[in-house]
Amino acid sequence: MLPFTSSGSKATPRHHVGGYSNGYPRGKTFDISPHRYQPRGTTVQRRRTQSLVRVALVAAVLFLIVYFCWPRGGRSSSSSSASSSILSVLSLGLLSGGADFQLETVRYHDLSNVQGTARGWEREERILVCVPLRDAEAHLPMFFSHLRNLTYPHHLMDLAFLVSDSKDKTLEVLTASMEEMQAWEDEKMHFGEISIIEKDFGQVVNQDVESRHGFAAQAGRRKLMARARNWLLTAALRPYHSWVYWRDVDVETAPFTILEDLMRHNKDVIVPNVWRPLPEWLGGEQPYDLNSWQESDTALQLAETLDEDAVIVEGYAEYATYRPHLAYLRDPYGDPDVEMELDGVGGVSILAKARVFRYGVHFPAFSFEKHAETEGFGKMARKMDFSVIGLPHYTIWHAYEPSVDDIQHMEQMKREQLALEQAEKEKAEKAMKLKESFGDTTGQWEQDRTKLQDFALKEKKETAAAAAAAVAKNKEKVAATEEKESGGKT
Ligand SMILES: *[C@@H]1O[C@H](CO)[C@@H](O)[C@H](O)[C@H]1NC(C)=O
Numbered sequence: 001m002l003p004f005t006s007s008g009s010k011a012t013p014r015h016h017v018g019g020y021s022n023g024y025p026r027g028k029t030f031d032i033s034p035h036r037y038q039p040r041g042t043t044v045q046r047r048r049t050q051s052l053v054r055v056a057l058v059a060a061v062l063f064l065i066v067y068f069c070w071p072r073g074g075r076s077s078s079s080s081s082a083s084s085s086i087l088s089v090l091s092l093g094l095l096s097g098g099a100d101f102q103l104e105t106v107r108y109h110d111l112s113n114v115q116g117t118a119r120g121w122e123r124e125e126r127i128l129v130c131v132p133l134r135d136a137e138a139h140l141p142m143f144f145s146h147l148r149n150l151t152y153p154h155h156l157m158d159l160a161f162l163v164s165d166s167k168d169k170t171l172e173v174l175t176a177s178m179e180e181m182q183a184w185e186d187e188k189m190h191f192g193e194i195s196i197i198e199k200d201f202g203q204v205v206n207q208d209v210e211s212r213h214g215f216a217a218q219a220g221r222r223k224l225m226a227r228a229r230n231w232l233l234t235a236a237l238r239p240y241h242s243w244v245y246w247r248d249v250d251v252e253t254a255p256f257t258i259l260e261d262l263m264r265h266n267k268d269v270i271v272p273n274v275w276r277p278l279p280e281w282l283g284g285e286q287p288y289d290l291n292s293w294q295e296s297d298t299a300l301q302l303a304e305t306l307d308e309d310a311v312i313v314e315g316y317a318e319y320a321t322y323r324p325h326l327a328y329l330r331d332p333y334g335d336p337d338v339e340m341e342l343d344g345v346g347g348v349s350i351l352a353k354a355r356v357f358r359y360g361v362h363f364p365a366f367s368f369e370k371h372a373e374t375e376g377f378g379k380m381a382r383k384m385d386f387s388v389i390g391l392p393h394y395t396i397w398h399a400y401e402p403s404v405d406d407i408q409h410m411e412q413m414k415r416e417q418l419a420l421e422q423a424e425k426e427k428a429e430k431a432m433k434l435k436e437s438f439g440d441t442t443g444q445w446e447q448d449r450t451k452l453q454d455f456a457l458k459e460k461k462e463t464a465a466a467a468a469a470a471v472a473k474n475k476e477k478v479a480a481t482e483e484k485e486s487g488g489k490t
Contacts, residue, residue, distance in 0.1 A: 120242060159191055165201060267387045276398040299319075334393030343378055362377065369383075
């Protein structure tokens with residue numbers, strides 16, 4: 001059985017006190033303004049400012065009319081016709097302005113402009129970045145580092161966080177990180193509108209790896225996660241968003257250009273491959289997200305045998321689906337642009353066109369074709385003829401969280417390592433003691449060795465001398481022979 005499945009987001013609950021149902025003052029709330037985030041004033045204040053501005057405008061216009069149109073002597077006819085044309089422009093402006101004033105709350109949106117295209121950054125297409133959070137305090141610094149590094153123009157990205165069922169300081173750390181982020185000196189680094197949404201879903205499963213990834217907990221957990229995603233999306237999606245990017249907070253490594261890289265494919269729904277690094281003794285790396293897959297006949301047959309409300313979760317021996325998983329098709333040297341059609345998708349990093357959601361595709365919190373949450377989302381998108389694509393060779397890395405087994409194993413290894421070190425230390429100490437108590441013997445050995453060396457040297461010298469003598473003798477012999485031979489010839 002594979003001890004992991006992902007979907008990764010740890011979205012979920014936390015009950016909090018001191019907030020009002022209208023979202024207003026609980027200390028700081030955040031305004032949704034397209035370019036930066038700032039504490040919002042009260043409605044009353046805003047209204048007052050607006051009416052002051054209006055009065056000032058009307059006064060200015062009246063002044064201009066009086067100035068140009070008051071009958072004056074000595075003016076030529078041409079100048080008076082000029083002033084009357086100015087008057088007509090002014091009065092038209094005043095009239096249409098008056099209409100605007102009455103309907104100031106009406107916004108006009110042409111949704112044909114926010115369909116999403118391959119080069120959204122050039123067309124200033126806005127992305128809504130959705131991040132479900134549950135007890136995610138520890139991961140937030142890394143997440144904000146990722147955000148900062150994203151190359152997609154920051155002012156075109158609106159951020160929406162859902163904080164739910166959290167017992168740690170997720171909300172506090174999140175608020176502090178955002179304040180810091182929007183105060184960065186480089187204005188280009190500031191993001192657009194930021195929304196923090198709090199809602200608990202009664203996620204009772206513990207957040208530790210075993211409980212989260214245990215088979216029994218999966219279906220219920222996935223349905224709650226689906227609810228959380230739907231709440232987050234419907235609360236934060238605005239008519240000007242062209243794209244929605246879902247990202248887990250515990251992604252460890254991802255290209256800075258991931259948004260552009262995924263967008264270039266111009267698909268309705270697209271996901272990268274998700275692996276995770278492992279300690280050396282576990283093999284160094286491993287496929288992580290098994291929720292991105294292609295449908296198989298086996299799985300379809302299995303689905304038919306299941307109860308209406310059953311939810312198949314991938315990556316568990318209990319459901320042997322034999323589906324081709326995006327994760328297992330990875331070739332580290334493969335072309336990162338290769339596409340693969342998918343039916344189910346994992347939620348670690350999904351880029352989708354906003355229109356997919358506008359058409360009604362969502363994260364089923366019930367059994368949709370025997371699937372829920374992101375896998376159900378993929379299936380539903382397919383059912384509505386949207387393209388759902390995975391990139392087998394474009395990989396991002398999820399953080400490694402050791403399982404209970406891993407932790408035990410690591411502790412065991414550590415104990416063994418310590419025992420080994422202890423044994424070596426003892427051995428060294430023993431040797432030291434031995435040396436100390438037989439110190440004289442060591443001296444004797446040294447002397448003996450020197451003597452032996454001397455002896456060997458002497459012997460070597462003698463041999464060398466003998467050899468030299470032999471060579472000399474031989475030379476004499478040769479010389480004598482040569483003399484004899486040459487003497488015979490002449
Ligand atoms: C962001 O970029 C900086 C500078 O290149 C780098 O040190 C940091 O590790 C990056 N953060 C992440 C999460 O990749």
